[in-house]
Amino acid sequence: APAQPRAASFQAWGPPSPELLAPTRFALEMFNRGRAAGTRAVLGLVRGRVRRAGQGSLYSLEATLEEPPCNDPMVCRLPVSKKTLLCSFQVLDELGRHVLLRKDCGPVDTKVPGAGEPKSAFTQGSAMISSLSQNHPDNRNETFSSVISLLNEDPLSQDLPVKMASIFKNFVITYNRTYESKEEARWRLSVFVNNMVRAQKIQALDRGTAQYGVTKFSDLTEEEFRTIYLNTLLRKEPGNKMKQAKSVGDL
């Protein structure tokens, strides 16, 4: 069925209303952060709602983003054509300052708005992850369990930002993190929250016994982590040719 407003503050698919404009722009800016010119996504349609409490507003947004084609192996892992993403954002506005609490995007595999509820890898994946997570409640450490339970809570729970901020604070203390400014700290918090969602997905899709969660790299974006710590030369260059070792039976 076509999306219908579920509450007075709910906006159906369309260009962002004045009320949703600022948090939507902020979410888009966060999405594009670190991306080179020519690879940045542009906003399509938006829907969402706002819940106000005290001096803060919590925006739950869904937006379609158009990504330009990517053929540069330094930027994207595989060549991809132009694609539409369906993203779910949660933005907290407190005294005019925005914090991105959640970002989750996936390619849209049907034409999205106007034709009913969008179907995407993101929404399908979330449902699968949710069911898988419930099957293994005892396999996680305490910290990660608390993150998982937070992520499974009502996204409009007033406690969510506070609890997530508390877990982030523990991370900052544990790994002795210092940030140059409050803006940097807010950005790292949003990266951290996104990473917890990523870790949850990796956890759900692992067929071994591994547990994933908060690590000392949890405040780094995927791009930062790959650039700083990994070694993509391994897949690009043939290297020095070596002799084949004899198997141990031949020694």
Next chain:
Amino acid sequence: APPEWDWRSKGAVTKVKDQGMCGSCWAFSVTGNVEGQWFLNQGTLLSLSEQELLDCDKMDKACMGGLPSNAYSAIKNLGGLETEDDYSYQGHMQSCNFSAEKAKVYINDSVELSQNEQKLAAWLAKRGPISVAINAFGMQFYRHGISRPLRPLCSPWLIDHAVLLVGYGNRSDVPFWAIKNSWGTDWGEKGYYYLHRGSGACGVNTMASSAVVD
């Protein structure tokens, strides 16, 4: 291959190191292998210098990455490796300060190993820790346990991290490789990563190699 093996308990593996904010995993993987080969052939465990490779191996790109196969050649051509104490790790490239007189370890050659994991296990148990390259999918958030990502998520074609196989075994019937990483002891299981064995998980079998010490 024996059903399980662990070179850590046999004194062939130095403590877990930390590459810092530098893509020098290739150097740590290779020094780990040479440390093991030297121990098994000469009887002494020495912690060897990655910084020498960052500074002096001109075929590789220091913190921007490198290849174990190139590093073996560099060690051979330079005339050996100094110890960690003599040429300590800085985590960024400097000018080459290698001194042949200070080299404590040499290698004669290097070899590429089989992609068959059973043969790799047999080789490891008989000949020592193995340098391998893997797809690091999920490792940013890995805490403990045996990792086995779905194959499409951890393609053997997208290799981006070099590490050291130091042992193998089974935990509750799940076969694993014990992998020494170079991200410090405050990551993973005291610096170690456990990856599923026998399924080519994350390309663990695609780029296995070792130095040869005669």
